[in-house]
Amino acid sequence: MRTALVIGTGLIGTSAALALTARGVQVHLSDEAPERVRTAASLGAGTEKPPEGPVDLAVVAVPPAAVAETVVEVQRTGAARGCIDVASVKGVPRREFTALGGDPAGYLGTHPMSGREQSGPLAAGPDLFEGRPWVLTPTAETETEVLNLALELVALCGAVPVVMDADAHDRAVALVSHTPQLVSSLVAARLEDADETAVRLCGGGIRDVTRIAASDPAMWIDILSANPGPVADILSSLAADLDETVRALRNLTAADADEHAGGASGIADVLRRGNAGRDRVPGKHGQAPASYETVTVLISDRPGELARIFADAGAAGVNIEDVRIEHATGQQAGHVQLMVEQHAVRPLEAALRERGWGLRQQ
Incomplete structure (x- = not known):
């Protein structure tokens, strides 16, 4: 792939453009909002100039309701050899x-399973898709050239291709993406009118559950309007469980x-089923989930403190598998939870204590 046209310079479109540009592809940017194009271009995502002829691949990164018309327009104008x-x-x-009478041979629906709670080009990054699944939904009518261009795009973005049926994909994302968004928002909504004393007690648990509740409502209305049935089905089952x-x-x-x-048994069953479901969530690099030990370090809110912890762990030869930060309410301090392999716990604790870090006992 030598040239690409990215239509829609939000989080996903700009991130794809940045990844392609970084790998030598000439990327042309288009958006109904000129200021977003200018922002994406200033970040190095591509050029604002329209292509002089057909590009190799057009990447349509617009809301679901606008996809069909945009793809048909790309095909009508001959702007690209293929379109996703x-x-x-x-x-x-x-x-x-x-x-709308579009040509199915030249079009392929895809979905990179990656994102952030922030939106817009300023939230974008060339590494957004690294190691993440990127769903492709070809049909019997999809041209091999278009499929190959899509696979090349996925490879250039560092993602992992996954081939699925379109409707099976929608049922899957209803479970693993769309329903969690609504549940997170519902839990966060309980905080809107909560007593201030209760809100001040917020810790890691409520932050984990409500993180994605910060997402853009307008964007999610677009998404949910295109997939209401499967999401409603899952929420109905969840309501019965509730x-x-x-x-x-x-x-x-x-x-x-x-x-x-009987009440205790019912609660135990919910928690057990939750454990079983959580155990199925893929772990590091998409492998089976691993069980890590946690080393909790007391940290002050000063520049460079996290970097110093990581450097000290690295000097001890310990690989940090995951990290979480819990801020102390009303204080310039907090806790950093370092997740490591079980055999690394004692060496890490000893190294951190030697370097003056305070550890919280589990």
Whole structure:
């Protein structure tokens, strides 16, 4: 691939453009908002100038509702040899594209399974897709050249190609992406009118659950409007589980021993099923999830402190598998949780203590 046209310079479009440009592809940028194009271009994502002729691949990075019309327009004008979209919903855009008379041979629906709670070109980065799945939904009509161009794009972005049926993809993302967004927002909404004393007690748990609740509502309305059925089905099942859990919690207050035991059993079942489901989430590099030990370090809120911890861990020959930060309310301090292999716990603790770090006992 030598040339590409990226239509839509938000988070995903600009990130793809940055990755392609970094690997020598001439990228042309287009967006209905000129200021976003200028911002993306200033970041090094490509040029604002339109291509002089057909590019190798057009990447349509617009909301799901605009995908079909945009792809048809690309085909009508002959702007590219092949065209893909990167919307997070695949079935509806494909059906709308077909209804508009688009050429299915030259179009392939795709979805990079990567993102951030921030949106816009300033949130973009060339490494956004590194090691992440990138779903491709070819049909029997998809030209081999278009599929190969899409695979080349995925490789240039450092992602991992996954081939799926469009509707199967939509059911999958309803479970692993769209429903979690709504659940996170629902939990965060409980905080809106909560007592200030309660809010000040927020710790790592509530921050983990509500992180993606900071996402752009307008963007998510576009996404959910294109995939409402599968999301509603999952939420309906979740609602039934919630009803059972509420009943179990009520039974825990019962004086009757059997009712109390039934409530405890119901809660235990929810927690057990949660453990089983969490164990299926892929771990590092997409491998089976690993179980790590946690070393908690007390840290002050000063520049360079995190870098110093990582440097000290590296000097001890310990690889940090994951990291979490929990800030102390009302203080310029907090805790850094370092996740490491079990055999690395004692060497890491000894090295950190030797270098003056305070550790919290688990």
